[in-house]
């Protein structure tokens with residue numbers, strides 16, 4: 001996400017952009033914090049110009065450059081916990097990617113999770129789910145088809 005923002009939205013260079021990444025798994029969080037990937041991991045579809053521009057190369061490893069890394073904060077969090085482990089009531093997220101994780105959860109867990117996501121997302125924010133995923137409660141989300149994909153806008157209570 002950081003690379004895409006730097007690449008396609010250069011006018012945001014002076015903005016205080018925060019990308020928050022969470023996972024329940026400590027190993028996943030440590031890997032993200034290190035931002036260091038083996039050559040084989042780098043060969044999974046990242047365009048070559050992104051590799052050259054946004055990574056430092058040492059031997060067989062590639063490390064995300066500080067200009068990208070400094071935009072990101074990674075921490076361990078359980079999305080099934082209540083309340084949701086994000087405290088953003090005054091300063092909500094503009095975009096949330098909740099992709100390919102709800103498939104592990106029951107319908108009873110998905111419903112409060114998506115209600116919590118609705119609360120921490122800005123009123124004009126955007127939610128992305130995995131391509132086979134749907135919001136548990138469609139009454140609070142509006143699907144929007146754009147660019148060959150579908151995202152969701154929060155519906156505000158009347």
Ligand SMILES: C[S@@+](CC[C@H](N)C(=O)[O-])C[C@H]1O[C@@H](n2cnc3c(N)ncnc32)[C@H](O)[C@@H]1O
Nearest residue numbers: 022023024025028077078079080099100101104
């Ligand atoms: C299939 S991966 C998807 C990763 C990424 N969102 C993507 O689309 O490529 C699912 C991730 O969800 C994490 N996960 C599973 N249960 C979770 C929970 N209760 N809270 C937070 N993360 C969880 C797993 O550790 C795993 O890294």
